[in-house]
Amino acid sequence: MKQLSFDVVVIGGGPAGMAAALSAQEQGAKVAIVERNAQLGGILLQCIHSGFGLKYFKQELTGPEYAQRFIDRLAKTDVQVFLSSAVLNLTPDKKVTLSNENGVFVLDAKAVVLAMGCRERTRGEIKIPGDRCAGVLTAGLAQHYINIDNECPGHRFVILGSGDIGLIMARRLSLEGMKVAGVYEIMPYPNGLYRNIKNCLEDFGIPLHLSTTVTRVIGKRRVTAVEVSRVDEKLHPIPGTEKVIPCDTLLLSVGLIPENELCLKAGVKINPRTNGALVDNDLQTNVPGIFSCGNVLHVHDLADNVTAESERAGASAARFAREGKLPAEWTPITVKCEMPMGYTVPTCIRTRKRAPIFFRVRRPLENYRIKVQSGDDVLLLCKPRDYKPSIMENITLPESILKKAGNEITLTMEPA
Amino acid sequence: MSTKEMICTVCPNSCHLTVEIKDDGTAGTVKGNRCNRGSAFARQEILCPQRVLTSTVIAHTGKGDRLLPVRSADAFALNLHAKAMELLRHTGVSAPVKMGDVVIPNILDSGTDIVASCNVD
Ligand SMILES: Cc1cc2nc3c(=O)[nH]c(=O)nc-3n(C[C@H](O)[C@H](O)[C@H](O)COP(=O)(O)OP(=O)(O)OC[C@H]3O[C@@H](n4cnc5c(N)ncnc54)[C@H](O)[C@@H]3O)c2cc1C
Ligand code: SF4
Numbered sequence: 001m002k003q004l005s006f007d008v009v010v011i012g013g014g015p016a017g018m019a020a021a022l023s024a025q026e027q028g029a030k031v032a033i034v035e036r037n038a039q040l041g042g043i044l045l046q047c048i049h050s051g052f053g054l055k056y057f058k059q060e061l062t063g064p065e066y067a068q069r070f071i072d073r074l075a076k077t078d079v080q081v082f083l084s085s086a087v088l089n090l091t092p093d094k095k096v097t098l099s100n101e102n103g104v105f106v107l108d109a110k111a112v113v114l115a116m117g118c119r120e121r122t123r124g125e126i127k128i129p130g131d132r133c134a135g136v137l138t139a140g141l142a143q144h145y146i147n148i149d150n151e152c153p154g155h156r157f158v159i160l161g162s163g164d165i166g167l168i169m170a171r172r173l174s175l176e177g178m179k180v181a182g183v184y185e186i187m188p189y190p191n192g193l194y195r196n197i198k199n200c201l202e203d204f205g206i207p208l209h210l211s212t213t214v215t216r217v218i219g220k221r222r223v224t225a226v227e228v229s230r231v232d233e234k235l236h237p238i239p240g241t242e243k244v245i246p247c248d249t250l251l252l253s254v255g256l257i258p259e260n261e262l263c264l265k266a267g268v269k270i271n272p273r274t275n276g277a278l279v280d281n282d283l284q285t286n287v288p289g290i291f292s293c294g295n296v297l298h299v300h301d302l303a304d305n306v307t308a309e310s311e312r313a314g315a316s317a318a319r320f321a322r323e324g325k326l327p328a329e330w331t332p333i334t335v336k337c338e339m340p341m342g343y344t345v346p347t348c349i350r351t352r353k354r355a356p357i358f359f360r361v362r363r364p365l366e367n368y369r370i371k372v373q374s375g376d377d378v379l380l381l382c383k384p385r386d387y388k389p390s391i392m393e394n395i396t397l398p399e400s401i402l403k404k405a406g407n408e409i410t411l412t413m414e415p416a
Numbered sequence: 417m418s419t420k421e422m423i424c425t426v427c428p429n430s431c432h433l434t435v436e437i438k439d440d441g442t443a444g445t446v447k448g449n450r451c452n453r454g455s456a457f458a459r460q461e462i463l464c465p466q467r468v469l470t471s472t473v474i475a476h477t478g479k480g481d482r483l484l485p486v487r488s489a490d491a492f493a494l495n496l497h498a499k500a501m502e503l504l505r506h507t508g509v510s511a512p513v514k515m516g517d518v519v520i521p522n523i524l525d526s527g528t529d530i531v532a533s534c535n536v537d
Contacts, residue, residue, distance in 0.1 A: 048471070048472060048533060049470050054427050054428060062485060062533045063485075064533040064534035065487070065515060067534065068515045068533075068535060147472055149483075150474075150483050176471075176501070177501075193430060194425075195428065195430050197423075198423050203465070391428075
């Protein structure tokens with residue numbers, strides 16, 4: 001086994017990994033990226049649609065264009081990129097084991113950035129009953145078949161779930177001449193961005209059925225139809241509302257799960273609300289010197305937010321590599337949240353300067369406001385507005401509030 | 417005079433717009449937009465919806481064929497997209513290609529080019 005050392009090793013070469021590497025490198029660190037695919041870019045390479053970069057580049061880019069800009073920047077640096085190299089193990093003392101066609105290597109790192117992205121939830125995870133036939137696949141896999149492999153996974157589609165990937169695929173399939181019978185969503189509201197509902201469904205006359213789910217897959221060797229049913233407020237199928245929709249392929253767009261197997265090996269603690277690591281405001285996990293960002297930390301809807309977050313993680317990692325620790329002059333503030341706020345990133349604040357907090361709500365809220373409390377003291381009440389679960393939100397806590405916070409704050413949403 | 421509800425798709429804010437439709441079919445005042453791009457979008461949407469088109473074409477490389485993602489440099493009439501897809505389906509390019517290289521100039525006289533979305537060596 002060969003041994004190499006770096007200040008910062010970044011695991012994953014999607015937008016998160018590339019931004020983290022660039023910002024660590026700018027801080028003077030010796031950086032490596034390890035990516036298991038043959039190319040940098042991550043999921044962006046298959047997201048050929050436009051809708052990236054509006055915040056970060058102030059321009060609407062496609063996924064590959066967004067990725068190419070970072071690939072070009074990296075090419076001008078001395079960041080070492082290991083392609084076609086899968087990380088197999090990560091230890092708490094930051095030894096990164098990777099395997100590629102040349103063998104197995106251990107990279108010795110002073111700091112590590114986790115940027116492995118996420119994977120899609122599958123049929124098993126949502127337990128759709130019925131026949132076990134071919135023709136049930138995740139929307140992202142179908143996207144890979146069509147946009148990268150030039151294969152057509154079916155002819156007549158039903159899409160379960162109104163997340164963005166499903167919506168984007170509905171348009172893509174229609175443009176390629178395939179039939180999309182409909183998109184079915186169990187919740188009473190759509191899960192994707194409104195712009196995608198308009199541009200991907202309405203433009204193509206594809207119906208969106210809310211409060212409806214697939215209750216049975218039908219077919220011997222290949223799917224021939226699915227049965228859909230309306231659901232009640234508790235999301236239970238209503239007997240008597242079943243309808244059979246002929247199709248040869250069922251696409252699932254039912255959520256993403258952070259890819260965190262490596263974290264567990266390194267002793268990184270996971271937040272059950274996000275399935276990503278628990279981190280502080282420097283994006284550091286409970287293991288000193290291991291940082292996390294992008295979709296492996298919490299699912300992002302916009303790559304631009306991934307980039308901004310990952311730049312912070314990369315800078316923190318470079319600082320840790322340089323100084324051996326991050327400054328800790330303040331007692332940590334634990335950040336808690338209550339429903340309908342689903343989670344916060346971070347869950348711990350170690351500064352009193354200013355701290356951005358990212359969160360999602362669990363259901364659509366009309367005219368609600370954010371309330372920040374410490375014990376019974378209300379520290380902040382924001383201006384009321386509407387919130388949607390499909391949009392990641394953030395609030396920046398200023399110095400004046402952090403100084404009053406004690407050692408715990410609780411964030412909630414309340415109707416105005 | 418009537419009104420039409422629509423969602424602005426220019427940026428992720430997704431503002432809810434209410435557009436006044438005049439008797440001649442054109443757009444009058446626009447409400448609900450957080451910025452000026454919203455009212456321009458609504459006017460265009462009533463006149464003739466424009467979208468960016470993205471797809472793939474075959475790229476011939478030294479190591480075999482692969483797909484090259486492409487886009488229209490700008491939005492163009494949605495009602496031309498099906499025809500444009502037909503053209504793209506029969507289009508091939510030879511590597512090397514650089515992001516921004518023109519694959520089909522002025523597609524269907526729409527005034528916009530189809531360009532490459534990334535590099536292929
Ligand atoms: C279909 C779809 C449509 C989207 N549409 C938009 C949009 O219109 N606008 C927008 O802004 N955002 C969009 N997004 C969101 C955005 O693309 C993602 O949030 C972003 O790509 C996440 O970046 P990431 O780097 O965290 O993860 P990824 O892009 O998934 O990258 C993770 C990388 O880590 C690598 N990796 C994982 N494990 C290992 C390992 N053990 N060893 C080595 N490498 C490993 C993977 O191969 C991968 O390359 C979309 C996402 C999807 C899936
Ligand atoms: S009106 Fe302006 S802010 Fe609102 S969605 Fe359109 S472009 Fe964005």
